[in-house]
Amino acid sequence: xxxIFDAHAHYDDKAFDQDRDSVLxxxxxxxxxxxxxxxxxxxxxxxxxxxxEAYGYIYTTAGxxxxxxxxxxxxYIDQLEKLLQHPRAVxxxxxxxxxxxKEVPRDMQKVVFEKQLQLSKDLNLPVVIHDREAHGxxxxxxxxxKPAGLVHCFSGSVEMCREVVKLGLSISLGGVVxxxxxxxxxxxxxxxxxxxxxxxxxxxxxxxxxFRGKRCDSTMIRYTAQKIAEVRGMDVDxxxxxxxxxxxxxxxx
Numbered sequence: 395x396x397x398i399f400d401a402h403a404h405y406d407d408k409a410f411d412q413d414r415d416s417v418l419x420x421x422x423x424x425x426x427x428x429x430x431x432x433x434x435x436x437x438x439x440x441x442x443x444x445x446x447e448a449y450g451y452i453y454t455t456a457g458x459x460x461x462x463x464x465x466x467x468x469x470y471i472d473q474l475e476k477l478l479q480h481p482r483a484v485x486x487x488x489x490x491x492x493x494x495x496k497e498v499p500r501d502m503q504k505v506v507f508e509k510q511l512q513l514s515k516d517l518n519l520p521v522v523i524h525d526r527e528a529h530g531x532x533x534x535x536x537x538x539x540k541p542a543g544l545v546h547c548f549s550g551s552v553e554m555c556r557e558v559v560k561l562g563l564s565i566s567l568g569g570v571v572x573x574x575x576x577x578x579x580x581x582x583x584x585x586x587x588x589x590x591x592x593x594x595x596x597x598x599x600x601x602x603x604x605f606r607g608k609r610c611d612s613t614m615i616r617y618t619a620q621k622i623a624e625v626r627g628m629d630v631d632x633x634x635x636x637x638x639x640x641x642x643x644x645x646x647x
Contacts, residue, residue: 396634397427398619399641400612401566402488402522402546402594405431405452406441409598409609417611418449424613427451427638430645432488432522432546434459436470439477446482453645454480455487455522463506464498471509478517484645486514487522488546491535494527504531511539520644522546523563529554536561544644547596548582555582559590564644566592569602569610572621583622592644593619593637 410417421429431446431454433439442454456477458466467473477483489510491503514521520543525532529550536558544564548555555565565586571579583591593615595601601610602617616630619637623630641647 395425396631397638398425398612398615398634399427399593399638400429400595400597400615401544401592401637401641401645402432402568403429403597403612404434404438404599405429405445405597406433406438407598418445418452421449421612422451425616426612428453428641428647429612430455430484430522430641433457434488435462435465436467436473436477439474439483443477443480443483446480453482453484453647455485456483457485457487457489457510457522458506459488459524460490460492460503460507461495461498463503466506471513474510474513475517478513478519484647485520485522485543486510486517487543488524489521490524490526491528491532492524492526493531500531504535507535508539511535511541514541514543515539520544520646525549533557536563542644544592546594547600549578550582551578552581552585555586559587564590564592564640566594567618567622568594568596569600569606569614569618571618572602573606574603580621580625584625588633588636589640591622591637592641593622593634 431442439456597610
């Protein structure tokens with residue numbers, strides 16, 4: 395059985411407060427080989443580093459999510475640069491645009507996103523992109539900066555997927571691909587070149603069927619992988635192995 399690489403999870407989330415250590419300790423015996431814990435602000439970037447030091451299979455990102463853009467301190471880029479010097483910090487993220495939530499003005503989100511895209515160029519690190527109901531502006535900035543990295547929990551069309559891949563970026567898919575109404579995700583799963591595909595959970599969110607509505611964790615990736623393998627007509631363990639190698643290559647692990 396191939397080992398799982400969960401390319402994007404949030405184990406700092408309060409949903410894991412009651413049993414985080416036992417859940418994480420059990421991962422290797424449940425077929426999970428590596429996890430990248432994705433940060434959303436300076437504090438979770440620091441927490442992710444602590445997890446990466448405590449568990450040998452966890453890596454971390456450091457970055458400011460668009461929902462947190464209004465709360466940044468003046469020196470947040472300097473703080474991120476220092477955090478990203480840690481040997482187990484493998485990417486800048488998650489960063490991007492989220493127009494679903496109206497609390498943070500779009501212009502403010504763009505400024506914080508662009509500064510972190512420039513930081514990725516300065517440090518030669520990949521980015522983890524969050525794009526929710528902001529496809530046009532997200533693509534404009536990706537074309538401008540041409541970063542390495544991935545668009546996580548991809549929600550765009552096949553046409554957008556092809557453009558993302560042309561820019562050299564990868565795409566990660568999660569539990570949404572198993573949902574009954576997930577036409578775009580299934581089409582992307584069929585179309586994307588295998589060397590640009592990663593698997594993720596976005597734990598504790600977006601649990602795949604048959605766990606929809608329950609807390610998600612990295613062991614559930616196999617259900618997502620099963621659906622993708624099915625629509626691609628390939629063996630699920632082969633798919634998991636390819637995505638594992640893709641994630642290692644993207645994150646430089």
